[in-house]
Amino acid sequence: MSRSEYPPLPFAPAAPDFPGWPMPASVPPGMRMELSRARLLEAKESSFDDWMTMLHDRYDECLATLGRELMALEATFLNQEADGSWWMYHFQLMGDASPGLVPDNPLDQAHLEYGKKTKHPGWEELQPRFFLCPPAVRAAVEQAGSAAD
Secondary structure (H helix, E strand, O other), rough: HHHHOOOOOOOOOOOOOOOOOOOOOOOOEEEEEEEEEEEEEEOOOOHHHHHHHHHHHOOOHHHHHHOOOOEEEEEEEEEEOOOOOHHHEEEEEEEOOOOOOOOHHHHHHHHHHHHHHEEEEOOOOEEOOOOOOOOHHHHHHHHOOOOOO
């Protein structure tokens, strides 16, 4: 089948007040693991590439936001589905007390603006089922996700 022969994939973002999925027992206590996906707006693949280039170019600024967001790690992926649509996937592991993105600085404001012009509003939230990492990495993840004393 060609891409045009597949029916369009629906996009059903979680409600804004979605509390998140329960965490599996393997996720460290006090942490949240999320994999979210959003459909890109039609013909906005180059805007997605520009967005990721902006984040790469400002990598040190991105790193500087992790502590206050209690973010242990983040990763973003791009995928073209069988129907030809483009979707971004975002993985994050953070402390329960994470405020998420705090757009009180030029980097995070630019980050939000790219999101508005590149993807459909909201995120579909995939259900976490298992987490595994070596003990040394787990300790670092737990430290990164805990509130600074």
